[in-house]
Amino acid sequence: MENNKLNRLEIITKTLSQDLLGGRINILLGWEKGHYWWQSRPLFIRNEKELGNLVWDSFCAINLSRYLPELLKDYDKIGVLVKGCDSRAFNRLLQDNMVDRSRIVLYGLPCMGMLDYEMLLAEAGQEIDSIDEKNEMVIVQTKDGKKQVDRSKVLMAKCRDCLYPEPVVYDQMLGEPFDRKQPPERFNRVADLERLTDNERYTYWEKEFSRCLRCYACRQACPFCSCIECFVEQENPRWLGKAYQPSENFIFHLVRAYHGAGRCIDCGECERVCPVNIPLQEMNRKLIKDINELFGEYEAGLNASEEPPLLTYKPDDPSAFSEE
Amino acid sequence: MVKMIAVNKLDELFSLLAETSELYLPIKNGEVVLYQQWQPGSLVTLDKTNSAVSPKDIFLPRDETYLQYRLCGRQLEMDSVEDVGDIIAFGIHPCDLKAIEMLDRVFIEQDPPDALYRERRNKTVVIALACDSPDPFCFCQEFGIDPLDAPGADIMAHLTDQKLIFHTRTEKGRELLLKAGNLLEEYKGAQVDKIIKTADFGLNVEGLVDNLQDRFTDPVWDELYLSCLSCGICTYVCPTCYCFDIEDYGNESAGERFRCWDSCMFGDFTQMAGGHNPRAGRKERVRQRFMHKLQYYPREFGDIACVGCGRCLRSCPVNLDIVQVIKKLGGVKDA
Numbered sequence: 001m002e003n004n005k006l007n008r009l010e011i012i013t014k015t016l017s018q019d020l021l022g023g024r025i026n027i028l029l030g031w032e033k034g035h036y037w038w039q040s041r042p043l044f045i046r047n048e049k050e051l052g053n054l055v056w057d058s059f060c061a062i063n064l065s066r067y068l069p070e071l072l073k074d075y076d077k078i079g080v081l082v083k084g085c086d087s088r089a090f091n092r093l094l095q096d097n098m099v100d101r102s103r104i105v106l107y108g109l110p111c112m113g114m115l116d117y118e119m120l121l122a123e124a125g126q127e128i129d130s131i132d133e134k135n136e137m138v139i140v141q142t143k144d145g146k147k148q149v150d151r152s153k154v155l156m157a158k159c160r161d162c163l164y165p166e167p168v169v170y171d172q173m174l175g176e177p178f179d180r181k182q183p184p185e186r187f188n189r190v191a192d193l194e195r196l197t198d199n200e201r202y203t204y205w206e207k208e209f210s211r212c213l214r215c216y217a218c219r220q221a222c223p224f225c226s227c228i229e230c231f232v233e234q235e236n237p238r239w240l241g242k243a244y245q246p247s248e249n250f251i252f253h254l255v256r257a258y259h260g261a262g263r264c265i266d267c268g269e270c271e272r273v274c275p276v277n278i279p280l281q282e283m284n285r286k287l288i289k290d291i292n293e294l295f296g297e298y299e300a301g302l303n304a305s306e307e308p309p310l311l312t313y314k315p316d317d318p319s320a321f322s323e324e
Numbered sequence: 325m326v327k328m329i330a331v332n333k334l335d336e337l338f339s340l341l342a343e344t345s346e347l348y349l350p351i352k353n354g355e356v357v358l359y360q361q362w363q364p365g366s367l368v369t370l371d372k373t374n375s376a377v378s379p380k381d382i383f384l385p386r387d388e389t390y391l392q393y394r395l396c397g398r399q400l401e402m403d404s405v406e407d408v409g410d411i412i413a414f415g416i417h418p419c420d421l422k423a424i425e426m427l428d429r430v431f432i433e434q435d436p437p438d439a440l441y442r443e444r445r446n447k448t449v450v451i452a453l454a455c456d457s458p459d460p461f462c463f464c465q466e467f468g469i470d471p472l473d474a475p476g477a478d479i480m481a482h483l484t485d486q487k488l489i490f491h492t493r494t495e496k497g498r499e500l501l502l503k504a505g506n507l508l509e510e511y512k513g514a515q516v517d518k519i520i521k522t523a524d525f526g527l528n529v530e531g532l533v534d535n536l537q538d539r540f541t542d543p544v545w546d547e548l549y550l551s552c553l554s555c556g557i558c559t560y561v562c563p564t565c566y567c568f569d570i571e572d573y574g575n576e577s578a579g580e581r582f583r584c585w586d587s588c589m590f591g592d593f594t595q596m597a598g599g600h601n602p603r604a605g606r607k608e609r610v611r612q613r614f615m616h617k618l619q620y621y622p623r624e625f626g627d628i629a630c631v632g633c634g635r636c637l638r639s640c641p642v643n644l645d646i647v648q649v650i651k652k653l654g655g656v657k658d659a
Binding site: 034035036039040041042044062066067070207208210211213214215216217219220221233241242243244245269272273275276277278 | 554584645
């Protein structure tokens with residue numbers, strides 16, 4: 001398996017190296033290792049030496065499409081490695097006119113889902129030296145030996161219910177698709193919350209939002225948060241105060257969620273980056289579910305030429321307000 | 325004075341202390357641990373490593389009112405803000421206490437001192453907790469901090485064998501333990517003796533500080549900022565970040581003026597009236613934050629403004645943390 005992994009990265013690197021040297025792209029966005037093997041950070045590659053740091057493994061969760069709008073100011077042709085979710089993030093940015101398709105080369109990477117180190121640790125019960133991956137199994141190496149863990153048990157929360165592990169848009173695919181089990185039903189948690197009374201739901205979110213630091217990492221990591229100026233920073237009118245009040249925290253999260261209605265690609269980056277574990281995906285998924293029920297099945301970011309339901313008008317659109 | 329209490333009796337102790345003081349403890353909130361005011365039923369977690377957010381908000385609350393006003397006819401009436409009561413900061417790790425001492429230099433050891441911060445600090449008894457289970461991100465020893473000992477504490481506590489052992493360090497600490505009275509037992513066991521090793525990233529920060537100012541235009545900054553998402557996580561979880569903003573909250577007839585945390589990672593942090601922004605881009609903002617930690621603070625106060633708590637290593641969504649920055653700037657030990 002170790003050899004297969006190496007070969008996969010070698011093949012990827014070879015293609016990218018040719019494109020970088022040949023001038024197809026001026027810069028490539030990929031990942032490199034962080035301090036530890038379970039961490040990755042974005043890598044900005046302009047030459048062979050930097051390309052040597054490239055990694056592609058089960059810890060490359062960071063969505064790289066998010067960097068494109070700003071990077072396009074400095075570079076003519078940009079290559080970017082995209083997993084399924086990253087490719088949909090790209091479509092999302094394209095729909096908002098934030099990126100120029102002709103200046104981007106998308107390298108597709110089929111994804112088996114990223115692994116969550118904390119969950120690996122919980123399964124191992126002690127410090128982990130390394131891991132090995134075989135299809136649906138992860139083999140965890142500790143000082144006491146090896147332990148096999150079902151991959152689905154140690155996936156990042158955001159990857160557990162992923163519907164599109166393979167890139168939906170790309171210029172070149174750099175890998176073979178995987179066989180993959182059908183993901184579980186992603187609206188179960190939303191349905192649980194829907195069953196609560198209004199007051200119970202309010203209490204639930206009040207507690208969750210009480211931890212919010214208003215660091216805005218959810219917004220900064222989000223592919224639908226592409227506004228040049230966010231309502232949070234607008235001075236006139238001032239929509240949101242800086243006070244650390246429950247009401248202000250609610251306003252921030254509710255406005256952000258509604259702004260994402262029909263535009264959220266369900267990549268889960270918001271929830272992954274949140275330093276205080278607010279279950280932001282539940283809120284986004286509620287809106288995805290509502291849109292599906294009201295306007296018919298729609299998956300944001302699948303097809304850049306398809307208008308999001310809330311940006312179009314159809315005479316038979318539901319009009320619940322006027323009917324009641 | 326050395327006393328002890330069995331872990332299963334801690335709730336009684338917390339209950340007693342909370343009668344007369346605001347009692348802050350590392351408490352489980354959802355999946356994360358935060359320093360919060362104790363209430364009956366709070367899930368106190370003393371055996372875990374660092375909280376998600378530093379305990380600096382005990383002294384520098386995220387949001388703190390400092391004056392209230394209302395209009396009475398054409399007259400503006402000012403109301404004074406409620407007095408601060410006694411505070412107990414319980415379970416503070418040595419790295420975090422060192423960071424609080426760094427904030428003291430900024431807020432108290434200045435002329436004039438910051439009255440609000442000084443008031444909260446003076447009214448607080450700090451019960452530090454030896455940290456004997458550092459996680460892979462803890463690197464306090466790189467900065468000469470002993471994870472088992474916090475010299476500035478009023479009481480130093482050690483958790484061992486289902487007992488919490490208290491060593492008093494100051495008069496304030498003695499008084500507090502005396503108040504806890506018969507809940508505590510004498511401790512005659514041996515001094516807790518453990519060897520702890522925190523992560524060694526091979527940093528050599530001292531050499532960096534000497535000439536960092538001259539490297540303001542170093543090309544290294546052109547690379548470092550690239551991955552920054554411009555969120556405020558690092559500044560908000562960091563125990564030595566202390567920037568704040570002042571705003572008003574209210575309506576036409578009444579309101580309050582408060583200060584709240586702010587972050588130099590935000591674009592509007594340096595936004596001027598009239599539209600100019602001296603730190604317009606991510607590069608300028610990333611440079612500012614690390615220059616503050618590694619140059620401006622040490623130049624004013626001597627110490628590097630990092631205690632190795634590891635929170636930015638754990639929480640930065642793109643792994644752009646202080647260890648990476650120090651390394652990229654060349655602050656590494658010779659191999």
